[in-house]
Amino acid sequence: MFVRSSLLLLILFLTSQAQQIDKCAGVPGIHGTPGLNGAPGRDGRDGMKGDTGLPGPQGPAGGSQGPAGRDGLPGPIGASGVPGPKGDKGDTGLPGTPALLDLQLKLKLQLIEHQITRLEGVMRLKDMIQEVEQKIIATNGKEVDFEATVATCNAVGGIIVTPRNEEENKAILNIVKAYNRYTYLGITEGEIPGVFHYYDGTPLNYTHWRKNEPGGRGKENCVEMYTDGQWNDKTCNQYRLTICEF
Numbered sequence: 001m002f003v004r005s006s007l008l009l010l011i012l013f014l015t016s017q018a019q020q021i022d023k024c025a026g027v028p029g030i031h032g033t034p035g036l037n038g039a040p041g042r043d044g045r046d047g048m049k050g051d052t053g054l055p056g057p058q059g060p061a062g063g064s065q066g067p068a069g070r071d072g073l074p075g076p077i078g079a080s081g082v083p084g085p086k087g088d089k090g091d092t093g094l095p096g097t098p099a100l101l102d103l104q105l106k107l108k109l110q111l112i113e114h115q116i117t118r119l120e121g122v123m124r125l126k127d128m129i130q131e132v133e134q135k136i137i138a139t140n141g142k143e144v145d146f147e148a149t150v151a152t153c154n155a156v157g158g159i160i161v162t163p164r165n166e167e168e169n170k171a172i173l174n175i176v177k178a179y180n181r182y183t184y185l186g187i188t189e190g191e192i193p194g195v196f197h198y199y200d201g202t203p204l205n206y207t208h209w210r211k212n213e214p215g216g217r218g219k220e221n222c223v224e225m226y227t228d229g230q231w232n233d234k235t236c237n238q239y240r241l242t243i244c245e246f
């Protein structure tokens, strides 16, 4: 009983002490003086790289040359060069199939031969061609002067008809008689009057002059064939039957 009352007194006492503290609060004190600066902090991290600055002013004249600049843009394409020398001839190719063994080629040749034979038949029928040895002698039935005859024959791959023996002379005569027109021959007078040669300049190895011809003596430089096959020297500006040989 005594213990319980003592404890109660103690609590009351402590409670009264606390109430006294709340009721007796003092005035605020004055601020103390600021403390000294602390030690420097650590360096910060590196910042971002800045922009490139403006170019500096040009240096004084006479200074040493700077390093070479970068290459410029490519220029325009130049003109073509001179062609180089011709190269060496290449090797000979492999031999082909012999023509006679090629059946298709053989048949084609037969066909061409047949067509040529037919064309020759048509031209013979019109007395347009004569065959003698290796030559074919042909006319287009037109009459022109000597120079035009030469040009006409050359244009079609032949030459003006030129008899080199009696057989060829007769073959030409057959056409001359059929058309009943004289023709110029591939024979002309040289620098020496009365001396004739082939149109290519080589000397004559066969002639069939009429009696007393050639008699022009420098004034009749071309040669014509009469309708009997004999020759006469004649001026070159007459109109004569065009006959070529191939």
Ligand SMILES: [Ca+2]
Binding pocket: 213, 214, 215, 216, 220, 232, 233, 234
């Ligand atoms: Ca004459």
